Amino acid sequence: MATQDATDGSTGSGAEPLRESTPGERPPGPDGVPVVGNTLQFLRDPVAFYDRCAAFEDDVVAYRIATSDGYMLTHPADIERVLVTDDADFRRASIIQDSLGQIADGGLFLMEGEDWKAHRSALQPSFYRDRIETYAEMMARFSDERAAEWRGRDSVLVSEEMRTLTLEILAKTLLDVDVRGQESALRDAAAAVSDRFDAGSLSALLPLWVPTPANRRCQRAVKQFDEAIADIVADRRASDGEFDDLLSILLDLELDDADAEAQGLTETEIRDHLFTFLFAGHETTALTLSYAVFLLANHPEKQARLHDELDEVLADGGEGSSADAASPSASDLFAFDYLDDVVDEALRLYPPAYTVFREPTRDVSLGGYEIPGGATISMPQWVVHRDERWYDEPDTFRPERWTEVFRDALPEYAYFPFGGGPRHCIGMRFALMEAKLVLATLAQRFAFDPVTEPPLDLSMQLTLQPEDPIEVALDER
Numbered sequence: 001m002a003t004q005d006a007t008d009g010s011t012g013s014g015a016e017p018l019r020e021s022t023p024g025e026r027p028p029g030p031d032g033v034p035v036v037g038n039t040l041q042f043l044r045d046p047v048a049f050y051d052r053c054a055a056f057e058d059d060v061v062a063y064r065i066a067t068s069d070g071y072m073l074t075h076p077a078d079i080e081r082v083l084v085t086d087d088a089d090f091r092r093a094s095i096i097q098d099s100l101g102q103i104a105d106g107g108l109f110l111m112e113g114e115d116w117k118a119h120r121s122a123l124q125p126s127f128y129r130d131r132i133e134t135y136a137e138m139m140a141r142f143s144d145e146r147a148a149e150w151r152g153r154d155s156v157l158v159s160e161e162m163r164t165l166t167l168e169i170l171a172k173t174l175l176d177v178d179v180r181g182q183e184s185a186l187r188d189a190a191a192a193v194s195d196r197f198d199a200g201s202l203s204a205l206l207p208l209w210v211p212t213p214a215n216r217r218c219q220r221a222v223k224q225f226d227e228a229i230a231d232i233v234a235d236r237r238a239s240d241g242e243f244d245d246l247l248s249i250l251l252d253l254e255l256d257d258a259d260a261e262a263q264g265l266t267e268t269e270i271r272d273h274l275f276t277f278l279f280a281g282h283e284t285t286a287l288t289l290s291y292a293v294f295l296l297a298n299h300p301e302k303q304a305r306l307h308d309e310l311d312e313v314l315a316d317g318g319e320g321s322s323a324d325a326a327s328p329s330a331s332d333l334f335a336f337d338y339l340d341d342v343v344d345e346a347l348r349l350y351p352p353a354y355t356v357f358r359e360p361t362r363d364v365s366l367g368g369y370e371i372p373g374g375a376t377i378s379m380p381q382w383v384v385h386r387d388e389r390w391y392d393e394p395d396t397f398r399p400e401r402w403t404e405v406f407r408d409a410l411p412e413y414a415y416f417p418f419g420g421g422p423r424h425c426i427g428m429r430f431a432l433m434e435a436k437l438v439l440a441t442l443a444q445r446f447a448f449d450p451v452t453e454p455p456l457d458l459s460m461q462l463t464l465q466p467e468d469p470i471e472v473a474l475d476e477r
């Protein structure tokens with residue numbers, strides 16, 4: 001894509017589309033074969049397919065996967081229109097409804113219309129800033145305990161460790177359940193579901209009832225997950241304790257039905273919400289942490305700068321806190337500028353949600369092209385976050401680029417790891433606070449040395465996964 005002059009890492013010069021409108025013209029795109037279009041190219045290597053589409057240097061690229069006409073949008077102004085300005089003209093894409101909908105179609109992620117609005121506003125209080133801050137102490141404590149377990153070890157599979165830690169934290173904060181040591185049913189379900197929806201596998205295109213090995217594994221894992229969740233819900237219903245978490249909100253929620261009668265949620269609705277939150281909430285944050293640790297391990301000078309900041313801020317026992325110097329707390333987070341930049345840069349280079357899909361409910365015009373209602377629109381963070389128009393040396397890990405000037409000059413939606421508009425990630429604050437607290441705690445205790453080195457092989461599952469576990473060597477500080 002076109003490069004512009006950049007002195008501070010940004011272009012900052014407006015966000016005009018690259019091309020003029022040419023009514024009726026089809027956007028450029030990779031050649032396909034009859035009937036299946038680009039399906040085989042995509043299945044062979046989804047990451048390469050996205051990169052190939054990006055190489056057309058147009059803001060709209062057309063392709064065809066399975067039976068669906070796809071349009072990749074990469075201009076921030078078009079993305080803002082879809083997610084924010086004209087969001088009423090777009091809904092969740094059928095490919096997501098047809099895939100994830102087979103497992104949890106009643107969760108917040110897939111709901112639409114008035115139903116979604118009512119559920120989103122009822123669940124939002126669990127994610128308010130003051131509520132999230134009450135989780136900080138527990139997040140820091142769990143990270144502390146994990147760091148203690150790492151003592152004496154030469155290396156860790158950081159991607160596996162982070163998946164377990166973020167699941168423990170989420171189960172404790174949202175359900176008040178301590179799953180430490182027995183998280184396997186929840187964790188295995190998430191891994192099997194993610195694997196089954198690997199964009200590079202044929203099983204992702206087949207219905208869940210087709211007995212492929214991945215489908216069978218997925219169904220078994222979902223069954224175990226359902227049993228684990230049913231037990232947690234039953235225990236809570238039987239308990240006469242006082243609770244103040246997402247599960248208690250779900251169990252007490254009463255919403256008007258079509259006849260304006262207040263109704264509690266069904267067991268299926270509660271299960272679908274819990275599945276959605278547990279899945280959307282732990283895998284994504286675990287990946288953010290894993291990629292951040294991987295990047296730091298492979299960039300010792302950036303890691304040294306982070307260590308300096310951590311040592312400086314925590315040396316006096318933490319800014320505004322009487323906490324033990326060894327334990328970063330929520331109030332310390334305000335003082336960690338470089339930590340913020342590291343997390344933002346990791347989310348730019350390796351966005352766990354690597355694309356956002358939508359489907360226009362009617363014919364629309366975007367980036368100068370007509371896009372038919374019912375088409376699949378993909379807005380890939382994977383491509384936009386590495387666009388030279390907005391990022392100088394886009395493939396380089398450079399947390400320093402995130403100056404105030406750069407942030408102010410960056411077009412809205414040139415960076416959108418948490419989506420945008422009314423359906424932006426409800427867990428964004430939670431995820432950022434958790435990622436920063438965990439990273440601060442672990443990086444304060446250890447220096448990470450590279451075992452897994454770049455380039456990383458990536459796999460586009462429901463989230464952007466490393467093909468093999470990420471390993472780092474540990475050096476106690």
Ligand code: HEM
Binds near residue numbers: 285353422423
């Ligand atoms: C770094 C971590 C995370 C990333 C990168 C991330 C990313 C995203 C993105 C891009 C969306 C919008 C998808 C779309 O518009 O199609 C989204 C939605 C959502 N996220 Fe997250 N997320 C993260 C953490 C979390 C956490 C911690 C939770 C819950 C505890 C969560 C729960 C959800 C839910 C329920 C939605 C659907 C919201 C709705 O449609 O109203 N996410 N997330």
